[in-house]
Amino acid sequence: MNFLEDIFNSNFMPHGHCYLWLPDILILHVVSDVIIFLAYFSIPISLIQVIRRRPDIGFNKLFFWFAAFIFACGITHLMEVWTVWYGTYRLSGLLKAITAGVSAFAAYSLWELIPLAVRIQTPKQVAEHEQRLSQVNEQVGDLIKTRNRQSKELELQKLLLDELDHRVKNLLAVVLSIAQQTIRSTSDLMSFQENFTGRLQNLARIQKLLRGHLWHAIPLKDLVLSSIEPYTDNKTERVRVQGALFNFGAEKAQALHTILYELATNAAKYGAFSAAEGTVDIEWDTLGNGKEIEIRWVENMHCSTAGSVNASELTEGFGSRIIKQMTTYQLQGSVEWNYEPSGLNLCLRFPIDKSPTASEILAE
């Protein structure tokens, strides 16, 4: 009845009597119990270590009950050693009862965790998931890349359209200016039509030539022949184009083409192409180690009326203004001309850059 009062009472027979105090059996039990106690004492410590280092794992309740359970088990084994010499069976029974309670809680909390425990993945499963995840990542990366490329393409397309828009408007502005300038320099509709059409066709030939060479350098001879084409249909023997093979950069092609066209137009009206036997020599030489070019346009009327034609045309008209402006600003060079008794003698000189042709670029 006074269980608690007698709890430390050791009036029972010590457990050693059961072992008949035989040293071998005593040692066997005592040493084993001590080792079990030490082991059970260390396990909760290691569990606590795990939880402290990995608080993310969770399951704190489970860890607590297991640590308590194992520690309690250890105490009961320690008690086994004690009762070999002291028969405090009330105390050992009480400790066993506490252990029973703790073990019941531990068992319950483990039961509770069964559904979760079966879902815990093995390292192999985790590795599989990781692999799948990296595949998905790769696919997402590809999608993002495709998406970025598409938006870049769209941006480029917009840029090209804006540039095209700008160029079309610019071209329309050029056409309008040519029309207005041609109106200023002609006195009747017939000659307006002739001059205006010729100038627009000149623009179209430049476009065709540049497109044909993919907006890269053009062999100078091709450029010269294209610029004077309208006036050489039946006069091929009357034009001599001479000069070393030279690839002319696209940036200055339009200006040179226009200048030569205006010269040819002038020659058809007032110069060599207007005379029955007239000839035009177009020659070029590079100067200063290829940094400069000189292009000469030499007309020869081959007739007694030479020099009596309206030689002032080139100094007054739109053609001459365009030639001067284009030489000065677009070619960044100089132009000189004079009228020999045999006809117009004009010399263009301007700096040039070495420009590869489209086929040279492709061959690289």
Next chain:
Amino acid sequence: MRDNSINQVKILVVEDEPFIALELQDTLHEAGYLVVGPALTFQQAVSLFESLPFNIALLDINIGQGEMIFPIAEQIHRKHIPIAFVTGYGSHAILPKELRACPVVEKPVNPKELLKVVRTLEHQMLHRPVAGKTT
């Protein structure tokens, strides 16, 4: 045509396309203005700006080879000289903040519209000092 007097309004024209430059020059000349230039390159525009006085500037935005006129336009603007831009970029021409108030004439240019804009600038100019050296 006005008098070729000292009071003649001087207009700097920058336009890289020679045909258009010639036409702008003639249009302005016929309306009685004195054209400074035309400058067909950025470099040319800079040297005209530094050496000759003018009251109004007509500037092409894209001055060839992708070069923009804005650096010099900003300098002109700082001297309180009225500016109008002439461009094929139209509505998507993006002007720098301080130049946003400048009128933009779209290419192809209607000479009448151009002259109307110039007259507006001329009106603005009357309240501003003449830039650069005086003649």
